[in-house]
Amino acid sequence: MHQIVSFSYCRWRAFRAFRGALFRGAMDSAFASKGTRDLKRYCCHLSVDQQYEEAVQALNGLQTNAAVLQRVREQRGRSSNTNIPETEAFLRRVGVSLDDLDKLSVIHIAGTKGKGSTCAFIESILREHGYRTGFYSSPHLVAVRERIRINGQPIQKDSFTQHFWDVYNALSASKESEDDMPAYFKFLTVLALKVFLREEIDVAVIEVGIGGEYDCTNVIRKPVVCGITTLDLDHTSILGTTVDSIAWHKSGIMKPNIPTFTVDQQPGSSLSVLMARAKEKNCALYLVPPLESYGWGARPLQLGLAGSVQYSNASLALQLSRYWIDFQNKDLVIKKSVEEGNGPEIAASFTLNDEEVCGLRSVVWPGRSQMMTCDHLQFFIDGAHTVASMQACIDWFTKASQFSLQQNENVYRVLLFNSTGDRDPETLLQFLAMCDFDLAVFTTNLATMSMSASSDQTNYTISKDQMHLRCERQRNSWIRLVREFRKNKAVCETHDGATFENTPVNLKEYCGETDFSYSERLPATDVPSIIFPCIMDALLWLSCGRCQSLHGELVTPPAFPPPEQLREASQVQILVTGSLHLVGGLLGVIDPGLSCANHTRTFQSKQPSLTDLVRSSYFKSSPLGAP
Structure with missing residues (x-):
């Protein structure tokens, strides 16, 4: 029986199905060793799809049900938020310390509108430069694997299944009570961070889930740079009913001595809140310039995402990706077009290189325009x-x-x-x-x-x-x-x-x-x-x-x-x-x-070691966002 205890959860579920098919009574102790061998043979014959479905079913079991979710909304503001310390504890239980997390080179993005699009632009630009990228986003559209991407592609089913059970089993084996497991989004955050560490990526582009100050992803202590997209009223039962309250939560990802970039068209007095929070957290806050102000040379301004709303997202992505690259080269001077004044400084525009042009043009982000x-x-x-x-x-x-x-x-x-x-x-x-x-x-x-x-x-x-x-x-x-x-x-x-x-x-x-x-x-x-x-x-x-x-x-x-x-x-x-x-x-x-999202690298001056070229069929159905 001690052999059975050591099985992974996946094998245990398979064992239960196998045992039920053979007999309905209690398991005979003499069958333990024979059953183990048969079980291993049974698991080997499970298809990748079946193993993946087992993992997704277990993951779905971590979803917060409607009644519990309503209680969480009602308790907003009446108790301290425990998301971050809980996430840290779960990470430790799967063998990831905060020091380990500090080794990840992270670009952290918060905001209400355009978070995913901005992250997609950043990831596409850096991948065009030849960097090995990790991208964590939410929600997924068709498959949960979309939330964790390596080199622009959703993590493969077999890889997801392996990483999933490693994390799930470690958490399950160390739990102190029946409820001592992370909720759905928290589990995926822990899983994504561990995957990125194991995959030895060059850069992790992390999209905040809800808010920022108390979001699970804010377990990251030392991002390279942060970005805040356009703010608006959303998730008001959790973040508050004013844009100022929402701005306070979103700016929670700011860190001391780490620059934050944001767009200039923020609603109401939310920009003032961002400025006050930047001062409180001892970090520089920069506004991004208009997309049209960058040097495009003889190349047309083209975005892979349609709609003028993407212009500010693309400019923010350019500033964040360029700063990250400069950081790798130890060039940490941020050029500004407006010096010290009453408002935030405006980051200077620059002439785009081929990788940046291709990254903006070839980005794919389904479900948006x-x-x-x-x-x-x-x-x-x-x-x-x-x-x-x-x-x-x-x-x-x-x-x-x-x-x-x-x-x-x-x-x-x-x-x-x-x-x-x-x-x-x-x-x-x-x-x-x-x-x-x-x-x-x-x-x-x-x-x-x-x-x-x-x-x-x-x-x-x-x-x-x-x-x-x-x-x-x-x-x-x-x-x-x-x-x-x-x-x-x-x-x-x-x-x-x-x-x-x-x-x-x-x-x-x-x-x-x-x-x-x-x-x-x-x-x-x-x-x-x-x-x-x-x-x-x-x-x-x-x-x-x-x-x-x-x-x-x-x-x-x-x-x-x-x-x-x-x-x-x-x-x-x-x-x-x-x-x-x-x-x-x-x-x-x-x-x-989700064939509309399949894409590979477009800029071919570097070694084609990464997969990413936008399918021509996608552009036939979704025209480029040219002005």
């Missing part, structure tokens, strides 16, 4: 989930959808929406209500109704009933907002020939609060909208049987059949937005291998 085509369905995918990011999303969608139109095409426009967490969906829907969609579809973030415990997209933090109720509320808000918009547009056009473009954005404030008591039974034929229990059902219904790549039957009968206009449209434009989890669920259906 992305276009994909599935037969006659054209998807415009953006995981915008804050007010500012939704405005940027609509600006991109308006231009991109017009650009993609063919002459004399019969177009039908659909909104596919879901909002998650503690966000107020109405603040997002009020902008979308002005976009003149033919139909709004509300769905849960479930890719299908048959999600297993070993699925990368399984979510235990909210129940199916709660997800459906949220969809109902979002649909009801949508009907009211569209009706209000149409009413006030008519009023504006009637009075003095005014146009609705001058109408205030905040429709509630403009119109006054109106008491609408909507329910599912309320007829809303003037505002076509429908709810689906999963993304697959929504896509099957929208495709009207015309998409070769979508197979299966609707699990739940829809409220009504597809409209005639939808069935006859030569092109159906679908804006998918409101949540990165919704985006991930969609990609899990139409691109389960």
Whole structure:
């Protein structure tokens, strides 16, 4: 029996399955040694996919359930946060000390909007220079392996499985109680840091999860440089309801004598908070210059991510990656375009080298201002989930959808929406209500109704009933907002020939609060909208049987059949937005291998030892972000 105790968790689960297939009673002690040999043979025959699914199932078991998550939100501010000391303790239990962490060369990024995009730009630039990169981000879209990347690629299934069980078994063997295991994100943070140390990467680009001051990733004591992207209201139940409070949390990643770069267009007085925190933490704070101010030579300004919102992210990435490279060369002087004054100093722009140009151009970051085509369905995918990011999303969608139109095409426009967490969906829907969609579809973030415990997209933090109720509320808000918009547009056009473009954005404030008591039974034929229990059902219904790549039957009968206009449209434009989890669920259906993110190195003046060239098919579906 002592041999069984020494098994890894993976083998123990396999042993239980093997034992159950042979007999149902207690295990005979004489079988122990024979069973061990058979078990090893059984495990060897498990496929890589099966072993990976076992790991994901165990990982999903670490998710915080909905009730516990609600208690955490309610206790905000009433108790000291223990994330960082707990993460340090878990790291020690897997053999990683803080001194070990100090050996990692880290670029640490916080912010509300554009964290992932900025990190992706940085990673792409440094990889073009030939550095071996590690990249930790969240959330994942299709597979949890996306969160931990080596040289731009999600860690392989077999490698993930090996690293996972090494960490899981070490933590499980040393736990002092049944609950003495890290939660989902904390576990992945510990796993990523240990993977980066083992893989001996040159640089680790680390994206903060939530906040910064108390985020698990803030266990990093000595990053090379820090960055803070654009701030906005998000995760308000945890970080507070003002941009100043959010700025305080995000600036928690600042460290003494380590420079921090940020963008200049910060909301409200949040920049003042960042400046005060920089002074408190004894670190220099720099604003990045406009992207257009850099020297591009004869080369055009091109970004691999579409949308003007990416300009500030790209400039921040250029400053952070250039500083990191200079740090390796012991050139620590930061050139400034504005000397000491009342505000933060502005870092100087510079002439880009080939690696930087290629890095910006070849970056791939799915789910953000992305276009994909599935037969006659054209998807415009953006995981915008804050007010500012939704405005940027609509600006991109308006231009991109017009650009993609063919002459004399019969177009039908659909909104596919879901909002998650503690966000107020109405603040997002009020902008979308002005976009003149033919139909709004509300769905849960479930890719299908048959999600297993070993699925990368399984979510235990909210129940199916709660997800459906949220969809109902979002649909009801949508009907009211569209009706209000149409009413006030008519009023504006009637009075003095005014146009609705001058109408205030905040429709509630403009119109006054109106008491609408909507329910599912309320007829809303003037505002076509429908709810689906999963993304697959929504896509099957929208495709009207015309998409070769979508197979299966609707699990739940829809409220009504597809409209005639939808069935006859030569092109159906679908804006998918409101949540990165919704985006991930969609990609899990139409691109389960996330082939749109496969890319290799583009700049070939160095040895082609790293894999990274952007697929030409990606650029065919997602045009470069040229000005």
